[in-house]
Amino acid sequence: MLIELDEKNFDKNIKTGLKLVEFYASWCGYCKKQRPVIEELSANNIWIGTVNADFNPNLIERFNITGFPAFLLFKEGRIIAALSGYHEKSQLLSSLMEHLA
Numbered sequence: 001m002l003i004e005l006d007e008k009n010f011d012k013n014i015k016t017g018l019k020l021v022e023f024y025a026s027w028c029g030y031c032k033k034q035r036p037v038i039e040e041l042s043a044n045n046i047w048i049g050t051v052n053a054d055f056n057p058n059l060i061e062r063f064n065i066t067g068f069p070a071f072l073l074f075k076e077g078r079i080i081a082a083l084s085g086y087h088e089k090s091q092l093l094s095s096l097m098e099h100l101a
Contacts, residue, residue: 002042015077021049028068
């Protein structure tokens with residue numbers, strides 16, 4: 001499930017469960033390369049939120065995102081892991097699996 005997050009719905013969407021959030025920019029080449037991987041994961045019933053940096057500067061500042069793509073893994077609304085840069089499907093799944101419990 002791929003959910004577009006913004007400053008209005010972000011906190012509500014990450015407050016329960018395990019949530020992977022990708023911060024991206026429309027002009028970022030690595031983000032464009034990352035998109036098919038994200039879409040493939042989400043097609044397998046993995047909840048992934050996406051935040052477009054161009055339209056949500058307050059979220060970028062709040063989480064101190066300095067490069068794209070960037071991933072934050074939330075559990076019950078708290079950050080439990082952070083990844084930056086392009087990641088293969090297996091790398092993202094591995095990170096998720098480490099925190100399932």
